[in-house]
Amino acid sequence: EVQLVESGGGLVQPGESLRLSCAVSGFTFSSYSISWVRQAPGKGLEWVSYISSSSSTRYYADSVKGRFTISRDNAKNSLYLQMTSLRAEDTAVYYCARASPYSGYVYFDYWGQGSLVTVSS
């Protein structure tokens, strides 16, 4: 069974840092690209970041570029999101999602349950 389990969320003050983790099982992690997607309370989905299977390619939304860093450890079947200089507008549930390719198309076919990050003083 494919599983993605996020952890590391919590309450932090503006300007602080936090590291999210996503533990993966049920598939060959090293063969798949992964993304982070977030959802602010009561709002829609916002794609945040992407990392290819070998870590050679990384993309970021403009809203987090320069503040967030995506990484992975294929030996540990784990994905990370290092978040620095956090702002109130970063408050959201953060999901990790497997990015599957299909003839050049990309879609997110498995999602974790999400980890809530709250940025507030």
Place this chain on the structure above:
Amino acid sequence: DIQMTQSPSSLSASVGDRVTITCRASQSISSYLNWYQQKPGKAPKLLIYAASNLQSEVPSRFSGSGSGTDFTLTISSLQPEDLATYYCQQTFSTPWTFGQGTKVEIK
């Protein structure tokens, strides 16, 4: 950035009704369009990928069509368990943007 606009923002329909949700891209995205269903308090679930391909184990009452800038998600016969918010997403170019969502309610 490519803007994705869904319509309507919400709808209410009866069990058995045919429901159509539209998604329009601000520029051509070929068939790089996915649809997701999100039930209250749950993670999103993939329904349709590459505009018209039904994800495994998704009921056949869901279908997708379109290419270029205009896309449609159709539920052929609405069921009570289809109560959810539906999102389109383009993966033609980064940033991979989502539509604002369409909330489907059951009358």
